[in-house]
Amino acid sequence: MKTDTNFFSRLYNSKDQLWTLIWITGILSLGIWDMVFLNKPAFNKVITGFFNTFTIAFIVAVFTLFLGWMITIALNFTERMKNRVPFLMLMFFLNIIRSVPQIVGVLIAYVIIAQAATRGTFKSGFTIFPAMGIAMSLFIVIELVDLMRERIDHFKKLDFYNAMRVCGISESRIINFHILWKNSRLHIFNKLISIFGSAVFLQCSVDFIISVGLSSDVNSVMLPSTLGSLLAKIDSKQDILAIGSIFTNPSYITNLFTLHLQGITVAFLIVFSLYCVYAISNGFAERHRL
Amino acid sequence: MKNKLLEHLYGIVFVTSILIAVLLLFNSNRKNETSSRNVELNALLDMPISNINDAFQQALAEDAMNIFYPGKKQHNDSLFSELIQLKKARYTTKLQRAHVAQSLSFEKLVSLSGMYLNFIFAYIIVMLLTYYGVQTLALWRFIRHRNTIDQISSSHNSGRSVKSILAAIPVKLFKIIAYGVLFSPAYVLAYSIRTEFNTDSTFFMILLGVLSNGLLITYSNKFYTFLKIEYHRGYVESALVKNLACSWKTDVPSGIPLGALLHPRKRFKGHVLDHIYRNAHMQYIATIKEQASFLITGLIIIEMALNIHGHLTYEMLRQILYKNYDIVIVIILGIFYAVKATDIVTDYLMHRERLKYEN
Structure with missing residues (x-):
């Protein structure tokens, strides 16, 4: 009994774990509800859209970590060089990427990917996922680079950096292992959680825009179906429009959860997931005092 | 500051030249397409x-x-x-x-300028509203948090009555709805009320820009974190020793007046919060660039996803569809200038703040 109390109090205090559990429970409960009330083809579409969205977001987080680490190391290396030109050039290009709104960059990248898919560049449907992941991570990576550089600068001001240098430990080992891995991995992981949330948001938004505005140019055959493209479909849109009717007819609210389930499910999955990712990230930062 | 300004200018010149080169290349390709x-x-x-x-x-x-x-x-x-x-x-x-075919003519440029000014107007208004909203919300949360801690430490009864639990239910419900709205992407929110309200106006675009896409909540949380970090710094204890007011109530003379909290220019004279706020505010200014980029992304999503006719980024989407890439390039250049202008203003504000403390 004591163990149970400890488990629940520990869970309540570890907000990130609590919110992960809430997220999983919420998704599962919704899944059970949908199994009962949503027709099978629509349910299958929602499942595919959900997994595609979160797979791409996961790929974005992985690529961002890889790319961010590489850029940080490159910046650190070029900064110490006598010739300042490579460092300034790199910073210059990063600042230019920073000045392009993420949605514009991702939208243009997706249009290019869709055109490449039309020409048959991607041999299988799964090769398009990494392409989309890389395209998005290019416009998100700056956030991670900023964090990593901030961490390196902070530790370089401390005594331990100079002490390690005096002991003959190589610069790359201090940066990669002692600063980034041993002392900053929690910060990096926390950033990756929020990057995952940003990726879900951007993915859904771009797919919604493409499906609404560029449907004759880019269609669902070219890009994998996601929650955004599902929401843009006419039946989902009508489901969302039905929410407005509760302002004039409040009793209609019960119908929303049975008759308009496809659109409501997709919208709920997006909003609920975004909120849970935000809460997980905050809880993680709080628990580890970041 | 001079170096920063030069860097921005180089960036503007570089991107402008690249995009103009792409525009010329596109125009020459279009001419070649028509000839055999x-x-x-x-x-x-x-x-x-x-x-x-x-x-x-x-x-x-x-x-x-x-x-x-x-x-x-x-x-x-x-x-x-x-x-x-x-x-x-x-x-x-x-x-x-x-x-559908259009080319970049003087008339088109004039029509794009009108849309651009409308976009910039909406951007500035949303920026000002979120700037105010982020700080007010974060301060409100911070004051409530400190108040709760004070109440817990002064009260001996740690249990909660059934009455207080029941009274908290409407507040919790309101919170759930508020978080649902704040975290909704603009298109979900707009479509859900479209049957009852006209969501295609600039006013609605501003409202959605402030409330949706998680902008307000994300940055108010950031500001709240800055306030919490600042509260634990040594200078706060020194200020308390010097007898600065430290009550977190809004209805006592030594507390924080509600008017000061809601005022656009926040000053809490004689209260320890004034110093905490000033230091947190300086850190917040550094994040404005990021917030501006996020805000522009949000406005673009609103215009594109809701198909708001006659608006800049909806026009961009239409021109992408019709393959009039010269017009698309001009619109992208316009958005890039807006971001760069914000970067320059933010750097200037940071520079001014630093000068204040250096002297």
Whole structure:
């Protein structure tokens, strides 16, 4: 009994774990509800859209970590060089990427990917996922680079950096292992959680825009179906429009959860997931005092 | 500051030159598309045939060609049939693109400028509202948090009555709805109320820009974190020793007046919060660049996803669809300038703040 109390109090205090559990429970409960009330083809579409969205977001987080680490190391290396030109050039290009709104960059990248898919560049449907992941991570990576550089600068001001240098430990080992891995991995992981949330948001938004505005140019055959493209479909849109009717007819609210389930499910999955990712990230930062 | 400004200027010049080069390349490609690879055929493209589907006119033109280039009948025949095919293809393309093909003319630039000004207007208003909203919300949360801690430490009864739990239910419900709205992407929110309200106006765009896409909640949380970090710094204890007011209630003279909290220019004279706020505010200014980029992303999503006609980024989406890439490039350049202008203003504000504390 004591163990149970400890488990629940520990869970309540570890907000990130609590919110992960809430997220999983919420998704599962919704899944059970949908199994009962949503027709099978629509349910299958929602499942595919959900997994595609979160797979791409996961790929974005992985690529961002890889790319961010590489850029940080490159910046650190070029900064110490006598010739300042490579460092300034790199910073210059990063600042230019920073000045392009993420949605514009991702939208243009997706249009290019869709055109490449039309020409048959991607041999299988799964090769398009990494392409989309890389395209998005290019416009998100700056956030991670900023964090990593901030961490390196902070530790370089401390005594331990100079002490390690005096002991003959190589610069790359201090940066990669002692600063980034041993002392900053929690910060990096926390950033990756929020990057995952940003990726879900951007993915859904771009797919919604493409499906609404560029449907004759880019269609669902070219890009994998996601929650955004599902929401843009006419039946989902009508489901969302039905929410407005509760302002004039409040009793209609019960119908929303049975008759308009496809659109409501997709919208709920997006909003609920975004909120849970935000809460997980905050809880993680709080628990580890970041 | 001078170096920062130079860096921004180089960036503007670099991106402008790249995009202008792409624009020129696109225009020259478009011209080449209309001409044929066959030089001989190009010379004949302007041959006047009023109705290319009329057999009589075709025969007349072919005869004229044979008179003009005698002794090459076979060559003339093949060249002529190629010419007719090319003319037909050009005519069909022209018909298909009649309502969608546009090029960058002076009139188009004027119309784009109007849309751009509208976009910038909405951007500035949303920026000011979120700047105010982020700080007010974060301060409100921080004051409530400190108040709760004070109450817990002064109260001996740690349990909660059934009455207080029941009273908290409406507040919790309101919170769930508020978080649902704040975290909704703009298109979910707009479509859910579209049957009752007109969501295509600039006013609604501003409202959605402030409330949706998680902008307000994300940055108010950031500001709240800055406030919490600042509260634990040593200078706060020094200020308390110097007898600065430290009550977190809003209804006592030594507390924080509600008017000061809601005022756009936040000053809490004689209260420890004034110093905490000032230090947190300086850190917040550094994040404005990031917030501005996020805000522009949000506004673009609103205009594009809701198909708001006559607005800049909806126009961009339309031009991408019609493959009028020269107009798309000009719009992207405009958005880039807006981001760069924000970067310059933010750097200037940071520089001014630093100067204040350095002296």
